[in-house]
Amino acid sequence: MNDRPTECPRCAYEEIGRLATSPVPGVWDVLQCERCLYTWRTTEPARRTRRDAYPDGFKLTQADIDQAIEVPAIPPLRSV
Numbered sequence: 001m002n003d004r005p006t007e008c009p010r011c012a013y014e015e016i017g018r019l020a021t022s023p024v025p026g027v028w029d030v031l032q033c034e035r036c037l038y039t040w041r042t043t044e045p046a047r048r049t050r051r052d053a054y055p056d057g058f059k060l061t062q063a064d065i066d067q068a069i070e071v072p073a074i075p076p077l078r079s080v
């Protein structure tokens, strides 16, 4: 039913882990890329689950990941 993908839709990495599976076997899996941590459910549309249909503007390369050193800071708590 759901073919196991061979590459990450976002970064094309070929090591894909499985985080969860449906209570009824074979309905869906939640998969995660072991490089960029992109996570998706196998029942999501092709634009979220297949490299060839994933939007070009959101695709990542190893270079993109290496240069993505800026992690958004958590702002200070607001006083009430």
Ligand SMILES: [Zn+2]
Residues within 6 Å of the ligand: 008, 009, 010, 011, 012, 013, 033, 034, 035, 036, 037, 038
């Ligand atoms: Zn990835």
